[in-house]
Amino acid sequence: MESGKLEIWSDLKGKVVLVASAVQDLGFALSLSLAKRNCRIVLAGDAAQTRSVSQQIKSALAISSHGTVSELDIVREVELDLHRAQEADVDAAVNQAWHAFGRIHVLLTCSTAPGSRNTPMEYTEGEWDETMAVNLRTPWLLTKSIARQMQQTGHGGSIIYVSSVTGLGRGYFPGVSVHGAALAALHQLAVSLAMELGKYQISVMAIARGLTESDALPTLLTSEQAVKMASRIIPSQRWMNPGEDLEGLVIFLASDSAKYSTGNIFIVDGGQTLPRPRMRSYI
Template sequence: MSSKVATQLEPWCDLRNKAVLVTGASSGLGKDVCLDLAKAGCRILAAARRVDRLKSLCEEINQMSLSFPTSSSTTEVDIQPRAVAVELDVSADGNTIDKCIQKAWDAFGGIDALVNNAGVRGTVRDPLELSEEEWNHVLRTNTTGTWLVSKAVCIRMRDSKRGGSVINIASIAGLNRGQLPGGLHYVVSKTGVNAVSKVMALELGPFKIRVNSISPGLFKSEITQGLMQKDWLSNVALKTVPLRTFGTADPALTSLVRYLIHDSSEYVTGNNFIVDAGIPAAFCFSEENIFIAFAQATLSSKLLSSAVMSHNAGSMEYYEH
């Protein structure tokens, strides 16, 4: 076995000095990803509209004490700054986004990986009540925003001949396994994210740029903290989720993000990674259990969608998974 292969088979704990741009970094999954990648040695470009909320995150990362074992000793890492805040509104026009990405690129002299995490859920509306304005806003943010940020970053990856990894956070709502009533605009937007990922992977492969998406199920986080305390949700998990529980973003999602950034995933592109505890396998359970659990879930669908958004000041603010 070559030394290169042996090295790549080690856990993905050493991502030293890879510059990673994470959108929607001010809370939720975006924040979790930033902290986890920083512990692996990445230099973090934390991006969000709410720059004030990024200050404490960057301070925490810049104060981290990092060390990595080598063959003969332990090497301490002390490159400053390790994290920089980037003001970025992914629903902005292409020229504005491109200027923001240029500033991010210049901060560390390049970007090795992009995690497109920012998005909105919108309000809970059935298709006949949904306004054109809200439809456009959700699609603009989740799908168009993902494409425009990816476009700006990947142009620079291509021109610099450095390659890179793009990781788009989609949702099981964008697949035939996780739709909830009242979320047509969100479902369509996340379906689009998966399509963007596959086509860009096809087009950008010759430039050594890999593009993959991750479709999470329902995870325990600061966003869903109140929701997870509901008895009916626990019953849904017990009746319909094969693993009988809901996951935590760290490590279930953060470890996958690490892998897709690590050089050992150099042959992985154009894939959608589903992380939802096997929800579709629910159909192997009894019809009675399925009916009861999903009846509860359907009756509580507005509560579910509202609770997931409840951390926001407004119904159309960013969520960060």
């Protein structure tokens, strides 16, 4: 930070953020951004994945601070199967995460993108169950467990769901009916929870992110076709960069400055989901 420059997000210092992400690159990017602002991070998810992300964060911080990885006690890991965890598993993981640094100030969940784009008739019961589990049931169980502890301590906190534009009424894409239904339900859950948990000083928000080049729709195309499509139909003329484009909003929502923003679904998509008739002017 330059001398004399105001640190806007100084109230993030010392906050503990539990990050539950089924999207490894997004979980890494957002966790690193928060860690750079002096948050402590607890990663929840697959053991091998969380260890990998933890090491990447520590290495990046060591480079930026000229320290060593062993000196950076800023990231911990908690094993949790985000696809199949039951309530007892979630409670145990949250309890472990809570005691890692003394408490949890923020829960940040990152929903997974659909692994395949199937028509409603092709979607299997197993795919339905997994999609609903990782995108709706596990975030709900995590929120329930953490909110209970936040209520008991009397300090409150923040819940942030990073979802996708496929859960929006203006974000329909072929082949994502079940995924969109799960995220639409997550958005409704966020609003309802904000109303009911506000009295405990717990704020709840969601971010509907735009599609990235690694999501199911763009990956059906060649790299050249994906770039061409973005330049033709997206007002910002590019697909989303999951770290850079979400960083500022996540930092804000994790801060105390965002407490009065509870109950909102924020759209960060570069205009991808603007009404199609309007978007035809870009084709």
